[in-house]
Amino acid sequence: MSLLRMSWQAALALILMIVALFNLPLVDQPVGLDAPATAMTTTFLAWLILMAAIGVDALPRPAITRAAALFVLTHLATYLLMTEIADGDGLDRLSFFLMIAASWLIAWRCVTLLSGIEVRTPFASALLRLLIPAIFGAWIVILWEAATRGAGIPFIILPPPSAIGVRIAGSVAILWADVQQTILKAVVFGYVVGCASGFVIAILADRISFLRRGLMPIGNLMSALPIVGVAPIMVMWFGFDWQSKAAVVIVMTFFPMLVNTVAGLSASGAMERDLMRSYASGYWQTLAKLRLPAAMPFIFNALKINSTLALIGAIVAEFFGTPIVGMGFRISTEIGRMNVDMVWAEIAVAALAGSVFYGIVALAERLTTFWHPSNRQG
Known part of the structure; x- marks a missing residue:
């Protein structure tokens, strides 16, 4: 793996991840006297997955392989981040917003790779034309959810997409x-x-x-x-x-x-x-x-x-x-x-x-x- 092969999206995401590491709680806070104090937090697990995605982008692999890996890893890490913030753990945490921004950059890199793929069959071409805007639209919803819940925006001003989906x-x-x-x-x-x-x-x-x-x-x-x-x-x-x-x-x-x-x-x-x-x-x-x-x-x-x-x-x-x-x-x-x-x-x-x-x-x-x-x- 060479840093020279790293895209600018992955390089910027790496910088954000390094900064997030200094604000990242590596252990869960103990709840009781007998509670364990060495368990790995969900946020740290998401951090490891995003670092793996950054590393995958620098590998000398075909664009379709890297795009598929970035898609899976990025959305898995984002899911872990969202499950934590759904419980209120991500409120006012700088590492959460830095990692969401890094996830968005890696997803951007995934879409860039997909846009550069040349396909020869009409089915694959139609699939790419649907997949790229679908990823873009999904990330609008993700950033909306992260902003409303992570920043504590009042429900009356802007409800999160999850609440709208429930309604x-x-x-x-x-x-x-x-x-x-x-x-x-x-x-x-x-x-x-x-x-x-x-x-x-x-x-x-x-x-x-x-x-x-x-x-x-x-x-x-x-x-x-x-x-x-x-x-x-x-x-x-x-x-x-x-x-x-x-x-x-x-x-x-x-x-x-x-x-x-x-x-x-x-x-x-x-x-x-x-x-x-x-x-x-x-x-x-x-x-x-x-x-x-x-x-x-x-x-x-x-x-x-x-x-x-x-x-x-x-x-x-x-x-x-x-x-x-x-x-x-x-x-x-x-x-x-x-x-x-x-x-x-x-x-x-x-x-x-x-x-x-x-x-x-x-x-x-x-x-x-x-x-x-x-x-x-x-």
Whole structure:
């Protein structure tokens, strides 16, 4: 093993580990007169595992082997640290925070090694594309847990992810009812109607120049309307049920689709349009075979933007009046009761649903516009 082979992440982690050693209790504090005073602490065991991970990184082994070893050792040490802090032993201990920082650096090194691996099979490539962001996301949760419990942050300010997970597990029925009301009714209906109507009006605006010149400035104006001003009006017009929230979603998704589709229909080159005219193609033939395919990246860009806008619009609209169900209703009600873990549980479910929604649209884009340069693999 040579120190010259050590990465900068491992070198910095080694420095942190050495500093942590001077603050590390090597024995458990005796509880009674007959209690042993020489037992190795969990923190010291985690320290040894992290030192082994630093040593593995310097070994002349293939990147995939070192990455797998770093992954296992780092997360084992982190698990030991978290089990100790769950009992309150890690509070206000400098060695704990130094070792968490060292673990994060080694995990960073693991992701760096995984990113540099060249794979030849589609399955392995897809697995790496999922594994790398999964490790990154897991460490966001780990650092969140370590900060809230290790630093003693009050629960009312920021609950730890473990408490939020317990709340989610214990409130599945409530969360599912809220998802049905907000997402499966208001978001889905409003998203489909808003995007579809924006697409149809964009085709008409492209065909009729008067409509395009008159509608586009209004579209840009309507896109700047604040949702907190639109939502109460829609609630007054369409009532307190999900229909008013769907109306807000329609307003929010209509104009991004309109603007992007009109811009995309102008994306085809002059040479391609001249070629279609030389074949005596009419407007609708040119639209179907040239201009709409060229506009697909713009259309999917609007669909991806609207996938997040629709969820935000429906949740915010529920703040201004709704039946006793819905994600926005639950957030506004539980924050008034200081049940912040339930509020964060709703936020987590909304984030997961929005990510899945966005991922479905992105997958459809990749399958539809595989010919576009942005989707080509080098």
